[in-house]
Amino acid sequence: MTLSRDGADLVSNISWSIGANERWVVLGANGAGKTTLLSILAGRLHPTRGTVHLLGERLGAVDVFELRPRLGLCSASLADCIPPEETVADVVLTSAYAVIGRFCEQYDTMDQARGAALLRQLGIAHLAQRRYGTLSEGERKRAQIARALMTDPEVLLLDEPAAGLDLGAREDLVRRLSALTADPDAPALVLVTHHVEEIPPGITHALLLRAGRVVSAGKLADVITGEQLSAAFGMPMTVRYDEGRFFARAV
Secondary structure (H helix, E strand, O other), X not given: OEEEEOOEEEEOOOOOOOOOOOEEEEEOOOOOOHHHHHHHHOOOOOOOEOOOEEOOEEOOOOOHXXXXXXXXXXXXXXXXXXXXXXXHHHHHHHHHXXXXXXXXXOOOHHHHHHHHHHHHHOOOHHXXXXXXXXXXXXXXXXXXXXXXXXXXXXXXEEEOOOOOOOHHHHHHHHHHHHHHHHOOXXXXXXXXXXXXXXXXXXXXXXXXXXXXXXXXXXXXXXXXOHHHHHHHHOOOEEEEEEOOEEEEEEO
C-alpha cells in the first residue's frame, strides 16, 4: 500500500496486519509517515496504490461512516475541533453519535453510564462537569482517550497521546495505557509515538518507519533494539530495558 501527494510518497509499499489481541507501537522520526499511516487505519485517508482492509472491509468499497464507530481515534486534529466550552462528560458522550459538540441529540441511560464509567477508568470522573477548555493538557488527553473508547471500538488508534505532557502527566498516562493493554476485553491497539520511553508495558508488537517505509515490524523485543532504532532514526543508538520499560539514547 502506497499513499502519494504531489508526486511524493508519504508512505510506500507498506504491508502490515494487526491481530485482534495485539497491541502495537509505531515509531519513527518526524516525517516518517506515522500520522499518515494512522489516518489510513482510521479510514480518513485512502491509499493511492494498493488495498487496505479494515475490520474485514475493503477501504473504498465500504461506507466509512459505518466503519468509523468501530475504530476509536485519538488525534490532535480531532482534539482541535472540540469546543472549549463543552463539558468533559459531553466530550465523551457525543462520540456515541460520532459528533463533536453537543446539540440536540438524545442519549439513553446506557450511553450515560458508559461515559461515566470511562471517565472513572481514566481517572477524571471528578472533572465530568468541568469545561474542556479549562483542563490541563494531561486531563485533556485522558478525556480524548475516553471519547475514543465510547463506542466500544474494535481497534483503538492513539496518535502521540503523550505529546506536550510534562513528566508526571506522561507517566500517569503510560500507567493508564498499561492497564488498558493488560485488559483482555480491551480493543486491539495502535499507539504512535516518537519515544520508546512512552511505550507502556503490555505492548506486544512494534513497527518502525523511516521516510515512509517499514524498517522493521514484529514482536516488540525483536524490533526495539539499538540496531533497529539506529536504522529508523539515522543515528547510532543504544536501548536499555528495565522493569517493563524501554530507554534509548544516542551513542
